[in-house]
Amino acid sequence: MPEITMRDALTQALREELARDESVFLMGEEVAEYQGAYKVTRGLLDEFGPKRIIDTPITELGFAGLGIGAAMAGLRPIVEFMTFNFSILATDQIINSAAKMLYMSGGQFKIPIVFRGPGGSAYQVSSQHSQALESWYAYFPGLKVVMPSTPADAKGLLKSAIRDDDPVIFIEQERMYGMKGDVPDDEDFIIPLGVADVKREGTDATIVARSLMVPVALKAAEELEKDGVSCEVIDPRTIRPLDLDTIIESVKKTNRVVIAEESHPFCGVGAEISAQIAERAFDYLDAPVKRVSGVDVPMPYAKNLEQLALPDFEKVIQAVREVSYL
Amino acid sequence: MSSQSTEQRKGTTGATGVLDAPSPKPQSNTLEEDRETLLTIFRQMLLIRRFEEKCAESYSLGKIGGFCHLYIGQEAVGVGAISALRPDDYVLTSYREHGQAIAKGISPDAVMAELYGKATGCSHGKGGSMHLFDAKLNFLGGHAIVGGQIPLATGVAFASKYKETDQVTVCFFGEAAVNQGAFHESLNMAQLWKLPCIYICENNKYGMGTSLERAMSLQNISEKACAYELESEYVDGMDVLAMRHATQRAVKRAREQSAPTLIEARTYRFMGHSMSDPGKYRTRAEIEKYQERDPIKLFTATLIENDVLTDKGIEEFEAYIKEEVEHAARFAEDSPEPEPEELYTNVYAGEW
Secondary structure, eight states: OOEEEHHHHHHHHHHHHHHHOTTEEEEETTSSTTOOTTSTTTTHHHHHOTTTEEEOOSOHHHHHHHHHHHHHTTOEEEEEOSSGGGGGGGHIIIIIIITTHHHHTTTSOOOOOEEEEEEBOOSSOTTTTSBOOHHHHHTSTTOEEEOOOSHHHHHHHHHHHHHOSSOEEEEEEGGGTTOEEEOOOOTTOOOOTTOOEEEEOOSSEEEEEOTTHHHHHHHHHHHHHHTTOOEEEEEOSEEETTOHHHHHHHHHHHOOEEEEOSSOSTTOHHHHHHHHHHHHHGGGOSSOOEEEOOOSSOOOSSHHHHHHHSOOHHHHHHHHHHHTTO | OOSSOHHHHHOSSSSSGGGGOSOOSOSOOSOOSOHHHHHHHHHHHHHHHHHHHHHHHHHHTTSSOSOOOOOTTOHHHHHHHHTTSOTTSEEEEOSOOHHHHHHHTOOHHHHHHHHTTOTTSTTTTSSOTTOOOBTTTTEEEEOOSTTTHHHHHHHHHHHHHHTTOOOOEEEEEEGGGGGSHHHHHHHHHHHHTTOOEEEEEEEOSEETTEEHHHHOSSOOGGGGGGGGTOEEEEEETTOHHHHHHHHHHHHHHHHHHOOOEEEEEEOOOSSOSSTTOOOTTSOHHHHHHHHTTOHHHHHHHHHHHTTSOOHHHHHHHHHHHHHHHHHHHHHHHHSOOOOGGGGGTTSSSSOO
16 A cells, blocks of 8 residues: 555545546635645646636635535535635635535535635644634534544545535645555545544543544553553544544443544534533543643744644643543 | 626616606517517516515414515516526525516415425425525525525536536525625626626615615626626616516527626515515605506506507406415415424435
8 A cells, every 4th residue: 555645645535536527626726727735736737627627716705605506506516725714704605505505405405515625723824824613614514524634534535525415524634734644546445424433442541533633642642551551542533423432432441531632622522522422421431521622712823832722742641641540 | 898888887876777767667668579478477477476465464474484575576677587598597596585486487386385384395394485496497596695695606607617508597686795795706706717697686775774875885786797897787677578688688698608797687675675674764755656666567568558468368367366376375374394304304415
């Protein structure tokens, strides 16, 4: 299996799905001639031409809505946001149109569209360019939300998202584009949405982590192993639909849970997972569920402050120790 | 650039434009349509008027819930424009869409049942007054965020071009939507990419209770198209044939050249913004002034003048339509509510 970057894995997924289905097209800012602001769409214009790889003006609400309209009329758009920060301008269309169209039309109009691009924390770009928005989108029934943590997952999940008949929010971690991993080059390699992956098996504590926090959690687990604490690391991969069964099964085994996330803690995905664990597995818990989240402040610019604002493996280790009463 | 003369594109300055013309007659007085077409248009306008009157009655009886925005006064816009389309052309619109849904071919039964929240409604009771849909008729909805349908319609037109069909898309919206970014973003992309989309602004002069004068710096909406190099014109929205002809010109442009058009239809709503609107922002005298140019009254006069319709003929239409509307109300009343299980269906297309 070739070892490639997450960036290249995503490009592979796009290329394969564009080749597989004529109704798939890709649009966004700088996706074509510039080859992608983060080079995820590199080479696609040459291969598929300007009809299917479309540079848009900077008009997020407009092209998000245009994509949704095209989906209503039978196409399968992939809309790239240069970063998910800019998707905030498009939320009216994503939430009020994409998420609700099937329901309010009584099942007549499905919206097979993928909104993808980098999200989460970035390097020293301050508050407007460094934030995690998954809990916003995951809040809405009708949307699916996917956050891969490995190159292979990125490829398999993106292919599934493109083939999916529902609107999918696909958030790629900006800091992870260069991360390498083994990726099947099989064109039929897909990973179903809504299935969590146990990234590491363990018996003493469960760490639920997504996106950038998965490698952080794995590093923490490695360190804790040295002290004789065996951690299970679960990556939901899809935030909505959320594979709670896998999480609950793990909790029943380990009885201790830490949730690691980059996002703000308040009303976050970790808060939801914590509530679900309390509702479904309270009697199995030997300690309160502990969240390790981004700090509840806008992201600062200064390097030292930025580091303080983000969770890291030491904070995860500390949290596991707390729930283990060590 | 627009092929319209500057004067034509600019229209009269100010909000009311052609509606302030002294003549109560419609702009178009030569009839190029055949009798059947003319009578179909007449029947649709009258049906929509009577349907909406029935809606007002049912709403006051508590049979229709939520918001209910009536089309009374604006019938010529929807009927005239849609009469210029092929059945496979697309229509998207706002929340004031009962009339356009009926003009596109959704049965009054299915529309009324939707308003009553019944399983037999055109959106199976899940959309209500503001979200009427019919996939088979290419009626792609009532949308209830002001201007939200404009990017969607642009995308539907994009899909037609992508698939190389010659279908055109008509997008209706009120004049208040013109102040939304969605309008400007869409027109820019439509002209940039030459999309077969016809944007029809129904300028009824009020965004809820705020008059155009209080909300828009440049009130000549058709003129705004020049910012995006779109073809545009303003039309007497009380004149159903003028609406039809303007739309025909735009359809030709869209179908043959894949080019978008902005049409500003100057019209007026005779009822409140919604059923809960006390209407204190305008005078009775103002409403009566516009009612002199009631689109149905104008078209009736034209048809009688041209020997297409007689008083007796009108009576027959009235009687038939009365029964059609009563039937719709009975159908809605007698239809079942959606099954409780329907609460959970149609959230996602696939299982999950």
